[in-house]
Amino acid sequence: MDNILETLEVNISEENERTRLDLVLSAALEDYSRSFIQKLFEKECVLIDGNVCTEKKHKCKAGEKVTVSIPVPKLLEVEPEDIPLDIVYEDDNLLVVNKPAGMVVHPAPGNYSGTLVNALMHHCGDNLSSINGVIRPGIVHRIDKDTSGLLVVAKTDAAHAGLSEQLAEHSITRRYNAIVYSNIREDEGTVDEAIGRDPSNRLRNTVLHEGMQGFQSAKPAVTHYKVLERFGDFTLIEARLETGRTHQIRVHMTYIRHPLLGDELYGPAKNKQGAKRQMLHARVLGFVHPVSGEYMEFESPVPEDFQKVINKLRGA
Numbered sequence: 001m002d003n004i005l006e007t008l009e010v011n012i013s014e015e016n017e018r019t020r021l022d023l024v025l026s027a028a029l030e031d032y033s034r035s036f037i038q039k040l041f042e043k044e045c046v047l048i049d050g051n052v053c054t055e056k057k058h059k060c061k062a063g064e065k066v067t068v069s070i071p072v073p074k075l076l077e078v079e080p081e082d083i084p085l086d087i088v089y090e091d092d093n094l095l096v097v098n099k100p101a102g103m104v105v106h107p108a109p110g111n112y113s114g115t116l117v118n119a120l121m122h123h124c125g126d127n128l129s130s131i132n133g134v135i136r137p138g139i140v141h142r143i144d145k146d147t148s149g150l151l152v153v154a155k156t157d158a159a160h161a162g163l164s165e166q167l168a169e170h171s172i173t174r175r176y177n178a179i180v181y182s183n184i185r186e187d188e189g190t191v192d193e194a195i196g197r198d199p200s201n202r203l204r205n206t207v208l209h210e211g212m213q214g215f216q217s218a219k220p221a222v223t224h225y226k227v228l229e230r231f232g233d234f235t236l237i238e239a240r241l242e243t244g245r246t247h248q249i250r251v252h253m254t255y256i257r258h259p260l261l262g263d264e265l266y267g268p269a270k271n272k273q274g275a276k277r278q279m280l281h282a283r284v285l286g287f288v289h290p291v292s293g294e295y296m297e298f299e300s301p302v303p304e305d306f307q308k309v310i311n312k313l314r315g316a
Helices: 021-028 034-042 116-124 157-168 249-257 304-314
Strands: 004-011 046-048 065-071 086-089 093-098 148-152 173-181 188-192 195-196 205-207 222-230 233-243 280-288 295-299
Touching: 004 021, 021 034, 021 046, 034 065, 034 222, 086 148, 086 295, 086 304, 093 116, 093 188, 157 280, 173 249, 173 304, 188 249, 222 249, 233 249, 233 304
Parallel strands: 148 280
Antiparallel strands: 004 065, 046 065, 086 093, 093 148, 173 233, 173 280, 188 222, 195 205, 222 233, 280 295
């Protein structure tokens, strides 16, 4: 077996009973391509209850403990790729991009091409901040692969530093639209709960309280939400991030028993509403321009797949 970069664990839930294991892992390991995950089976990097599993079509059983070993990536050179970009704004210091669902932000093992970074390198050439190195040039913050919406990208190190400072100070405006399960009774609310790695499922994050395993490494996280529309068994909300932890909205809404529709990692694995990914869209992004000092705010309407689910819930 190759040298191991990290080892991840997942406990199979009843929701994933009889689902192919490679599909479960593809949903959970969203930064990695399906072909990369399938190769992990060939390299004997997938174990079920401590036993090597080479059968990627293995039908999962509730209660199984799956261990996945991610090999150390080989030396990588990220190549520019001519991939269309939906650029909302651009100047000499930064650009704002509307990322489609399904696009990974930056390269990772098994996903070295087709990412936002590959597209940015083709569009910008050498005019990207170098602060995050060759893997994440220009990337100030990220959104999940299957989340759509707005991202700001830094072209210069000075712009990157200025935007990163605003992120640290929680002064960047980030508002998302999301569809969640069940009716949220209150019109608005706040979830102020620390987030860390789920000790029982290393592919997920979770809310951790003092005294719980992993609490020492948990980070403060605050999400504000308000109801936009109710559909009976589902609710359309706006979620505003005060902090920006990995999977924050997904984790916080799951914690208050309103997981996102289409989120196979944190909610039901299947749905009848036509959601083929988590219904989460980064709709509004606002920040102070790090050079001009001007406050700028951008908005992206929900994409077609998101709107189709809304229309179905409305009975349209």
